[in-house]
Amino acid sequence: MIPPQTAWLKDPVVQSVCHAIAVEGANIYFVGGCVRDAVLGLGGSDIDMASDATPQQVTRLAEAQGFKVVPTGIDHGTVTVVAEGTGFEITTFRKDVKTDGRRAEVAFCGDMKSDAERRDFTLNALYATADGQIIDPLGSGLRDCLARRIRFIEDAGARIREDYLRILRYFRFHAWYADPEQGFCPDAMDAIAQNAEGLESLSAERIGSEICKLLAAHDPTQAVAGMQQSGALQRVLPGSDITMLGPVVHLEQALGLHGNWRLRLAALGGDASSRLRLSRKDAQFLDRLRNSISDMMPIAEIAYRHGFELASGALVLRAGLANQPLEPAALLPLKAASKARFPIAAKDLMPGLSGKALGARLAALERLWIASDFRLTREQLLAGE
Template sequence: MAELKTSDWLQTGAIQRVFDVLEQDGDRARVVGGPVRNALLGEPVEDVDIACTALPETTMERAEKAGLKAVPTGVEHGTVTLVCEGIPFEVTTLREDVETFGRHAVVRFGRDWAKDASRRDFTMNALYVDRNGELFDPLGGVNDCLTRQVRFIGDATQRIREDYLRILRYFRFFATYGHGEPDPVALAACTAERDGITDLSAERVTKELARLVEAPRAAEVLELMQSAGVLTPAAGEPVELDRVQAVISAEQALGLNGDKDLRLIALKDERSCVHLRFSGMFCKREHAAHQARRALAAHGFGQAHLKSLAYDLSAPAVGDGILLSALDVSAVEEVRAPWSFVTSWTVPELPVTGKDLVKAGVVPGPQIGTLLEAAKKSWKASDYTKTKQALLAELLAAGEAGTEPSDD
């Protein structure tokens, strides 16, 4: 077996202490899946999952004796989360399938590492490494990982029918780690089984798409999903890719990191997408972004208009609207200057408040709101330069004369 040479992350005190807890009385433990894959590819190693031969009850007992916090996050499936030095480690007992029907497979705990590997999704995820960096690769995952080939373990159709989310996971992994053309067997199975996506919860589908759209190859893989007929069952209705692809191109042209929420907003493009589920915060951002986009389409990218929109909606909302407008302009470069301007402009605060008007003698009531709106209009017209004193004098004079304040 080979060794994982670049394994500084594996030698931290916290993870070695967890190994000490797990590897007692002949039991063995290995880091599994994502951390091993990412370390081999030179990608950041974040959450660390560990597979072990100890039963979950034994894992909890040992952890508690060692003074570690043990949380039974999925103990019926063999999973316990150990917290060491403030870092969570998800520890799962080796398993093997007895019977599979969708996500609710009948499994039993075991001690066979190869059988545990065979029930996972992709070969690049069926990789294990012990505390010393020694790799265990029962299914040829190291070669697939290093050549960036995303392949299902065993029969692709069977793997998918165990959990239809694996269709979306396949495309997400291909967009994130894949190189070259997709595995034809995997692509054919995903295409044939695509209708199973409609049985998945909206939360699971949305979460998977959110991770996919920020992947390095998101634009081309979304196109692949479209041609495979996968996006329609995922969204619940036909979607178009023009706007999200334009946003991705604009982000790349501006040197921005991919914004998954903005890309989802562009993908959704004000459709209902009934099979997806979004938070209230997301919907609020979506509404403001499209409001800005429509205003920009109607009145252009002039600086006075950008300032006015940023004042009314917020600079981030206008920045979103500009990127969403990338589809509507003749060249992506047209969004560079307005985006740079609005995201660097500090939105000023109207110097006049309701309290100021009351102190100046205005009777509290609806007139306060009317005068503040008039002040805002006059202040914008002055390019946000009029002082509080000038605005107050203007408002009070107009109020006495029964006219609108001047915009000059």
């Protein structure tokens, strides 16, 4: 049984959607991540549902109960039922007809086992009824989930060749869910090594999304080491090196910082721009982090100019390279510096100065103020004029 305290199990809005689809005898189930996370006592996964009803039937049944239906992925059997402002994806049971390593052509079916067999890992092939009864059509998903074991469904190589992104998903799920004492499944690692070249066919967007999620795990060190061992890491991040990742993660944890995927990506090095499509903001942050290793700007000044997150990342990177321990107290001056505001404005130096002379004097006073650990007041700075 799903734990009774699970939010979606007792949510009347969720239950009303289930009732709407089941009212004429169709079956509807919770599936995938929300079931997996409920079994593990975790929360926060999106609610996905599966049904033996066709998309057209789901649409008719939901609309009959007054819900709005959006055909978000109807070619693949998915519609989104909107109830009280929340969207719930409902996908008809499917089986793969044709795959090319990036996308699949599917056919609808009424068979839960066939639907389960097309998924990636056994712990993701769990279903639950509206009242919380768990269904394990493959017979191994619940056992693997409770053991925190990441295992491909049936033949690992076949699952990977259906969608090469599953290589990265394997390591992401290992980072987030696996018992680290178990290590990697040998069959999975062999299949990944043999099919790693297939990662070259994936878009930068898909690769980047998976890598960011993987690196955001509490401790992705073991998973990334597995990527390097299998040859997958160099395919997605050429020139990277895992040497700094462990120390960076350890220092983050020692400081009480949340895992920062951009900091961890900076620690890995390599050419992120060629295989990961980062947003402009993330790419700029990453460049500044990497530059902070070699430039001479004091950490407190980085906090003042670029904010606490970048400064704390720079602090961790420098300490990791120098093999120096850090204590949480090291963050206090960075927090203060990130909130500091230069007390002099251009008008304070006018009309005596203007143009380049004004700019130069403002910059000089700002440097003096920073060198004082942001202590000099407006009056003290102006008194030096």
